[in-house]
Amino acid sequence: MGRAPCCSKVGLHRGPWTPREDTLLTKYIEAHGEGHWRSLPKKAGLLRCGKSCRLRWMNYLRPDIKRGNITPDEDDLIIRLHSLLGNRWSLIAGRLPGRTDNEIKNYWNTHLSKRLMNEGTDPNTHQKLSQPPPPKENKRKKKQNHKSKHKNKTEKRSLPEKPKVHLPKPTRITSFVNLPRQDSFTTASTNVSSSQDQVQDHINNIIPWSDIKEGGAVFSVGDGSTSSDFECDQSRIIPNVAAGGDDHSLENIYEEYLQALLKTTDQDQNYQVELDTFAESLLI
């Protein structure tokens, strides 16, 4: 708090990363692991600030990153997650394996929010707009499959408008709830809050989204590393479920949630109500 940003240091390289820098960073992390971003650049022989290194690694160099081609299923999922979580890109990204928060944020701002606007839906509230925006003449023809930049980019869906999206900064969960930022199903709090944000975080913390495969959103319960944490959390997050001793209760709730989540957008209103009801039910 109040200290100078690390990137203000003079003499540090900024701007696009060179292949050599990428290699240095990758090799260093392969050898020593992630973390200690502050000291990493020096040790790795990079003239970059730690922040920059972290960003580069997280958004580009990590081996598990899936680049390009955001599938229709993924994009549907992003919309639904956004309606639940708001602009919590890292949380949304956490549910889309191989996708980064930056990528999803960019994709949202350049594609999805515009699409929702065109469909007459407010991208912030996910409510139907009373007055759908008039269909604007597209001065330019659609760009199709023309991008061949430096990477294998997503096939772009061209949309007619470019409203700059200035979304309100999401409210962070205050310390009394003490929820983890992400990827931590292990430390969820039992505290109950009535705010929408916290309801959403509760949902986020108990749903073991673990696998979304290309060509279709496939969710599996108890798959991979999250499964044990998830089970471990049941009793803490939903005491009434665990107390009942019904091993299937949570799965049922999960299933119910998925049904709501995966409903088609034709039923947006009902879908939202179902999600709200579901979320509230968790807090009883």
Next chain:
DNA sequence: AAACCAACCAACCGCATTTCT
């Protein structure tokens, strides 16, 4: 061919939160 414009996205920046001392 050149200027203009829109689309895209990597990277930067500021700040909140968490961890460390």
Next chain:
DNA sequence: CAGAAATGCGGTTGGTTGGTT
């Protein structure tokens, strides 16, 4: 417990690309 340091997140910017005029 307080303050400092480290980390992570979300908003924004600016460079690049490629289509249109």
